[in-house]
Amino acid sequence: MGKPTGFMEYPRRKTPWRDTKERLLDYYEIYTPAKDHDLKIQGARCMNCGVPFCESEHGCPIDNLIPEWNDLVYKNRWRDAYNRLIKTNNFPEFTGRVCPAPCEGACVLGINEPAVTIKDIENSIIDRAFEEGWVRSQQTTKRTNKRVAIIGSGPAGLTAADQLNQAGHSVIVFEREDRVGGLLMYGIPNMKLSKSLVKRRLQLLEDSGIEFRVNTNVGVNLEPQALMDDFDAILIATGSTIPRDIEIPGRDGKNIHFAMDFLTQHTKSLLNTSLTDGNYINAKDKNVIVIGGGDTGTDCIATAIRQGCSSLVNMEIMPKPPVDRGHNNPWPLWPHIYRTDYGHEESQERFGKDPREFSLLSKEFLVDEHNKLTGLKTINLDWEETSLGQQSMKEVRGTEEIWEADLIFLAMGFVGPEQYLLDKMKVKLNDRNNIHADYGDFSTSIEGVFASGDCRRGQSLVVWAMNEGRGAALAIDRFLEGQSTLSAPMLKLGSLRG
Numbered sequence: 001m002g003k004p005t006g007f008m009e010y011p012r013r014k015t016p017w018r019d020t021k022e023r024l025l026d027y028y029e030i031y032t033p034a035k036d037h038d039l040k041i042q043g044a045r046c047m048n049c050g051v052p053f054c055e056s057e058h059g060c061p062i063d064n065l066i067p068e069w070n071d072l073v074y075k076n077r078w079r080d081a082y083n084r085l086i087k088t089n090n091f092p093e094f095t096g097r098v099c100p101a102p103c104e105g106a107c108v109l110g111i112n113e114p115a116v117t118i119k120d121i122e123n124s125i126i127d128r129a130f131e132e133g134w135v136r137s138q139q140t141t142k143r144t145n146k147r148v149a150i151i152g153s154g155p156a157g158l159t160a161a162d163q164l165n166q167a168g169h170s171v172i173v174f175e176r177e178d179r180v181g182g183l184l185m186y187g188i189p190n191m192k193l194s195k196s197l198v199k200r201r202l203q204l205l206e207d208s209g210i211e212f213r214v215n216t217n218v219g220v221n222l223e224p225q226a227l228m229d230d231f232d233a234i235l236i237a238t239g240s241t242i243p244r245d246i247e248i249p250g251r252d253g254k255n256i257h258f259a260m261d262f263l264t265q266h267t268k269s270l271l272n273t274s275l276t277d278g279n280y281i282n283a284k285d286k287n288v289i290v291i292g293g294g295d296t297g298t299d300c301i302a303t304a305i306r307q308g309c310s311s312l313v314n315m316e317i318m319p320k321p322p323v324d325r326g327h328n329n330p331w332p333l334w335p336h337i338y339r340t341d342y343g344h345e346e347s348q349e350r351f352g353k354d355p356r357e358f359s360l361l362s363k364e365f366l367v368d369e370h371n372k373l374t375g376l377k378t379i380n381l382d383w384e385e386t387s388l389g390q391q392s393m394k395e396v397r398g399t400e401e402i403w404e405a406d407l408i409f410l411a412m413g414f415v416g417p418e419q420y421l422l423d424k425m426k427v428k429l430n431d432r433n434n435i436h437a438d439y440g441d442f443s444t445s446i447e448g449v450f451a452s453g454d455c456r457r458g459q460s461l462v463v464w465a466m467n468e469g470r471g472a473a474l475a476i477d478r479f480l481e482g483q484s485t486l487s488a489p490m491l492k493l494g495s496l497r498g
C-alpha cells in the first residue's frame, strides 16, 4: 500500500474527456492523456484492502491484479505495473477504454467515498507501455503441431487465439467480415475505441504467429465439416448478433434501421474512404429517434450528432434510474444509477438537452403515402415495484404522443447468435437459443468443439468475452494436451450465465 492515508487526503479525480465542442467535429477518440501526478494520487487512494472487492465476484471479471498495479503506479514503477497488468489481461487498451469498470462499482472506497479511478490507471499503464516500446509480440519456441480453428474474431475469439498460440498451438481465426475484431472493429465507434489501436494489436497477434482469414463466413462459403476434418479443436466465438426487433404497426416503413447496420456501415465508410464514398446511412439534417439506451444507443446518438442530424431523441422503456444506489442495489453490486455517457453530453452540447426520454413504449411507426417514416407514436408507462422486488408496468391512458422522425434506429439489444452455422454443426442450444456449453468447460455437445463469448453467454461486455476467451483456451489446451499451464479467471457468480 503506497500511502496509508491517501484515501483520506485525496479526492477521486477522473481524467477528463476532450471538450464536447471540439470532439464533435471529428471521429477521434474522446479521451485526453492522463497526467502522471493525478494517476499517482489515485494510486495513493487505493487502500490495498485485505479483501479487495475490486477483484471479487462483483469486481473485475478477468481477475486484474488491481491493488498491485495501483501501488506500483503510486511508486512510479510503471514497467512493473505493466508486467502485472498483462498477467491477467490480453488487451488492456480495449478494457481500459470501453469497460464500464465493474471493479470501480465494487471498490471498497465506494462505501463512503467515490471509488479509485481504476480504469484510468489501467488505460495509462498500457498506453505508456506502448509508448515506451515494452509491448512486443509474444514469441513461443515450443510448437505442439496441434491446430485450432477459431470462428469469429471478436474479443472472445482474439483472447482465446492469443492464449492458445502462447501454448504452442497453431491458430487460424476465421472472420466473415472484411476486417478482424468483431464488435471492437464494427460496433464500438472510433470515438470510443480507435480502430488504429485495434489494428496495432492485430498486427502484434499476427507477428506472434496467429493467422487471420477474413471474408470467410463459416457455414456459407466454408463448410464447418472442412474445419472439423482439418483441425484438432474448434472454438465458436460468433457473438450474439440477432438484434431485438419491435413488432408494431408501420415496422416495414422506410428509414427504420437496426443500430448495427448504421454503426457498421459508418465505420466501414470512415475506414475505407473517410466517408467520401457515401456508403452509409446518413443522419444529416434528419430528425432522429434512437429506441433503446445502453452502449449501442449511445453510440448511435454520438454518430448521428457528428453526421449533423437536426434533432435527436433517445427513448427508453425503463424508468429513469435513481441518482444514488437504491435500497435493493447496495455496494458491492454494480450501481444501477443515472449516468451521463459521452453521447448524452454531446447531445446536451449540440441541442441544449439530454436526449433521453424514459418510461416510453413505442406503439406505432407513422409513415406517409410512400411508406416513408414521418414519426413515432408512444405512450407513457407507469412502473411499479412488485412485492417480489420485480418491476411491473402499465400504460397510462391518455398519454399518447407523436414524435416527428425521419430516421429511427433500433438499439434494443440482441436475442442470441445466428443459427445457420450452429444448425450445420448440430451443436445443442440452451433454452435462450445460445450455445449450450458449461462455463469452465466450454465444450459443446460435439467433442472437440468449444464455445465462448456472447454466443454462449448472451450479449454482454468486452471484458466478459475476454474472460470466456481465456477460459475456453485453458479448456481447449487441456483437451489437446491433457494438462495446461495457461491461466484463466476464477469462477465467479457472473460467470455462471449462459
Ligand SMILES: Cc1cc2nc3c(=O)[nH]c(=O)nc-3n(C[C@H](O)[C@H](O)[C@H](O)COP(=O)(O)OP(=O)(O)OC[C@H]3O[C@@H](n4cnc5c(N)ncnc54)[C@H](O)[C@@H]3O)c2cc1C
Pocket (backbone or CB within 6 Å): 098, 099, 100, 151, 152, 153, 154, 155, 156, 157, 174, 175, 176, 177, 181, 182, 183, 184, 187, 188, 192, 216, 217, 218, 219, 237, 238, 239, 240, 263, 295, 296, 299, 421, 452, 453, 454, 455, 459, 460, 461, 462, 463, 465
Ligand atoms: C454497438 C455496441 C457497442 C458496445 N459497446 C461496448 C462497450 O462500450 N463496452 C463493453 O464492454 N461492451 C460493449 N459492447 C458489447 C461487446 O462489444 C460484446 O459483448 C463483445 O464484443 C462480445 O464479444 P464476442 O467475441 O463474443 O463477439 P463479437 O464481438 O460479436 O464478435 C463475433 C464475430 O464473429 C463473426 N462471425 C459471426 N458468425 C460468423 C461465421 N459464421 N463465420 C465467421 N465469422 C463469424 C462476426 O462477424 C464477429 O466479427 C457493445 C456492443 C455493441 C453492439
Ligand code: SF4
Pocket (backbone or CB within 6 Å): 045, 046, 047, 048, 049, 052, 053, 054, 055, 066, 067, 070, 106, 107, 108, 109, 116, 118
Ligand atoms: S477495492 Fe478499491 S481500495 Fe480496495 S484494493 Fe481494490 S481498488 Fe484498492
